[in-house]
Amino acid sequence: MSKIKFDEFQRKQLENNPNVSHVSEQNISYKPEFKEKAVQENLAGKGPMDIFLEHGFDLKMIGPEKPKQCLKRWRRSYEKFGNEGFYTERRGKGSTGRPSSKELTAEEKLKKAEARIAFLEMENGLLKKARRTREAGEEEQALTLSEKFQLIEETIRRFQLKRMVSYLCGIAGVKRKSYYAWLKAEDKRSKREQRDEEDYKLIKQIYDKRNKRDGGREIKMKLENDYGVIMNLKKIFRLTRKFNIQSIIRRKNPYRRLAKATQKHKTCPNVLNRKFVQEPGVVLLTDITYLYLENRTKVYLSCVKDGTTREILAYHLSTSLEMGIVYKTLDNLIMSLDGNVHPEALLHSDQGVHYTHPEYRKRVKELGFTQSMSRKGNCLDNAPIESFFGHFKDEVDATTCKTVAELRGKIEDYMEYYNSARYQWGLKKMTPEQFRGHLLAA
Template identity: 60%
Template structure:
């Protein structure tokens, strides 16, 4: 069962979505048409998060896990029963009266029968809830307010708005009392709305810190924004209520494995920030950056940059952080060099687990490259590649990519632009490709 509880305000927001039939405090009943649409869009390549977001659902409210699990069940049902499987499960919305069925079509008769079944299920459901028993078999006596809550849930679940009087009779409460209780829910709704407005304020600050903030940090941030600061206990209550959790930075499991096995080794910082180089092909820098697409999926870009010419010599795009991404990058670098390796060639990186891996270091030596590494936690030691990634993320709308193919096209186009058409002031106003060709020609002549 889901750990997320929907409050009254959230239930009303979800019920306003045309793809929803009804909402309880823990579950959502979706319309069969939406289930069919979701399965087809998922088969066309869209992820569960993208499908739900594009159809008006707030994943912060319902949770990404609920979207994935729902779509997984629908795919299985679609494979077994096709589209009809979804519509067979739907209970009709026809009249539950007893008019004559003579002259009705088979479809209308079926609709009325389904409506009658739905009505009987509602009646049985309310009796069961009103006759709950304890472990010892003692009958539970529900309060009137609890019965009103049950009636309200049954009406919402089965869409039986015209049977309030009968349900009150079944639950042995007065209809007037139910309507009085219903009016009080408006007061609760106002309170919920106030909580929701405060949540929106908290969410703005929460998003500004990219979720890496707790209730204490939010309190300190709001002190500067509000004349009357929000109580820290209220902030904590609202965070729990609306599922705002501080994103905790966790240890890299690969680093733990490296420590346990003692197989990974770092090497000295031989480059020592000597970024002013005159000979292309002598010093390379490499690193990996994260690229998050519109669907929420993360891709990883591994690049090798020539420090002298500033040209991107090799790059690899992948949705996995496995060792294959750096192995393929090395292979592309080897193909680009085509055996013309500078006698003092060096490749510099940070101390990431990819670059301390013994197999990676073996392949670097086989290419006749000397390996160098930045000092721990010092990104400035690898400034040239960090600078390139900064320009890349400023110039490329990678967050608009819907899938890996779109992102790869963006990356390929930018690499071509960066190497061949983007002139740089410090390269004598030439592009990296032009500068490399000019410098190599100068070295040959000299």
């Protein structure tokens, strides 16, 4: 049996070929006239692949080895039985039309008996599949209605069984009326398969563009903003399941523990109290994370994020954890704001040694910010900046950089992409810069 499996759309395409009589999930039944003609052409010197290509077969779909295998089998049958062997053969679908009144030969009776045995085995397999969910408790979705209908139809077509529809529907636990309705909807299913193929190509294009990191929501936003295509989120999830598209996701670290904040210096109260979304420029969140270069050199990244627009307003990369990293970040923040600090601006951080340092607190106050700190050992009080660092490390692989300068260039490119090109579901499907403009215009 072939390892290639045909879906419903491929089966329909193959059956449109006049040389094919029937296609199952893994097998193709060819018409005897085509077999006879193919053998004659092969005996005249034409290659198997050329024969199949000239008769309208897609070798990518059926497999490049299929022509050679078929011609080898057909020539063996021709040498043994001649042309008559193709017309008396009963592989797969069999003949159509009225039943013959001619008395069957012993060989024909044997073939009919073999077909009946095959049907009984198929019937037994259907019975097991249709009822196995009853033993599994609440899981009732092991075999869908469409799968049951497809199995019934394949059994009837393959063995040309008459007056067996009701019997098979009873075994599968489906209604005869529903089965016939499913048969009539074959054209609709074929068109849906074609649409799915077209939509899949567009989704795959977006999926591959960002190294398989975009999830369903981000794909939807890019379809709408970059391609002008409105697609239902449920459909995107259905197509990603159907075509086995799975984005690379962050996995939670079960061994990560909440870091205990130091109290070497005086701390501040949690003025923010997790009210991250206010006016643009009011809620500013800051923190430091670490990265590793290719040679395992440790470097540190300090960032300031606007909790409302989710923009990264300032950042600084350093090979040292000395106080200069936070001072330089403050300088970059003032440059980014053009000196226009909101009168109610809050600069929120954890209780790290940098942020409790007396000199740092003095500078923050002089710049016009009200300082706020997370509660001890509670990273959720500064969740947005923690979330950003998590996504940043997923999308920027620092271990591929040999030098700090190379990593700095990568970070600059990512920050520009994050602020101006990365659509976010929680920002009404806009980028941070677009959302800031939207809020200011409102």
